Amino acid sequence: MEMQKDSFLISEEIEVNIQKLFQYFHSSDDVRSRAFTLHGLRGSLLYLTTITDAGKLQSDILRPLLDAGEGRLEDVLPILDIEKVTDLRAAAEGMLQGKCAILLQQRADIILVDASARVVNSVGEPQNEQTVRGSHVGFVDDVYINGQLVHQRLKNVNLVERHFTLGSESPTDVKLLYMCDIADMTVVDEIIANLLTNQATFIKSSGQITDRLESSHLSPFPQLLFTERPDTTVSHLMEGRIVLLVDGSSFATILPVTFFMFFQAADDFNVRWWNGTFFRFLRLISVMIGIALPSVYISIVSNHFDVLPIDLVFSLKASLENIPFNPLMEAMFMITVLELLREAAIRLPKSIAATLSIVGGLVIGSEVVNANLVSTTMIVVISLTAVASFSVPSHEMRLAIRLISFPIMIASSLLGFAGIAFSFCLLFMHLSKLETFGVPYFYPFTPFEPRRILTTLVQLPRRIFRRKASDRRAS
Structure with a gap:
């Protein structure tokens, strides 16, 4: 403990102090030094380039030091916020606040001068x-x-x-x-x-x-x-x-x-844990809807009408009566139209994109039904799928969900529910095998860690989370 305290003491040798401060910041690339001479004594400025205003350093600190005649170091600087510290840890903490540390040979203290940059x-x-x-x-x-x-x-x-x-x-x-x-x-x-x-x-x-x-x-x-x-x-x-x-x-x-990081939003940690948990589960459910809902509908209409109640079968048959295409072609057509509308809304100016999204969606949706190109049930299925994909916070994961749904729809059209089950088996096998820089992508399910599953799926209260963390450290 005594050795650790001694490592933060200021030495009379300025090079030793500079080296210790660099080591304290783990030789980070944003720690810089600038040597100068004041009254025949060697000095140095130490600062963090990331949070320090270079113009303020040049005009308010370095130039007065270079032009200084007689007088104390504190009197040379035209800055009100000047602080003296007597150990290197306090100097490092001041530098983290955007202050410049001024070291002078044969001085047992360090001067901290405010030079922080504001970019808000x-x-x-x-x-x-x-x-x-x-x-x-x-x-x-x-x-x-x-x-x-x-x-x-x-x-x-x-x-x-x-x-x-x-x-x-x-x-x-x-x-x-x-x-x-x-x-x-x-x-x-x-x-x-x-x-x-x-x-x-x-x-x-x-x-x-x-x-x-x-x-x-x-x-x-x-x-x-x-x-x-x-x-x-x-x-x-x-x-x-x-x-x-x-x-x-x-x-x-x-x-x-990991896979579950893509479903966390900033608001999860700003609301009560009940609400954060509910919306996190809602996003995970939306993934299943985005991937599987069109495939389940295609599978039912193509191969498994017997799983539906008899009243629903009659209404579904009535909506499909005059449609010349099979359900797979219907789904592919509507998803393609939806992607075209989404891409056009992104590329157009914002003032026109809102009009295109509303008018284009309403006109195309109503007219394809009137022309007997797509059934009304398929319109509902594709709309629910689109809304579900929009609830995923990550744009890259939304694209992945839409891409994965295509081969699953083809498998469901050919093999029914067996095709969906086979596709999900391949999907989970791929997720279990995938790694990013040695970290399992489907963690904590692969490898399976029950304790981590709860904290991944549920936004626990901070008090419970701290208690669980302390229990894990104790075990």
């Missing part, structure tokens, strides 16, 4: 991850501002940044963030090696970088989680995951991931 006014609201009670601050296309947003919410010396420049023709800045005390350093080294050994001459988009990090390119499921929310990014960092920020992208890439 230059950021926007997340467009794809809306929340009711959470933060309304989202990432932007500038990787340095995104780094500041993360550091403002996570003031911890264990947060380490690694900077990379990819692309020889047009350099693109990339930041890798992780908590060195809880992140898997094997995964960190693997990601760094992947980034450095697979460089392209020109980076067209952030997807060109992130696609190389996927473990299985043949899998339809996303193996990277994208978020435009700094608070969500910080929560993943505190759970030991790794974050990749790419210049020109307003999304942070989270890895490694």
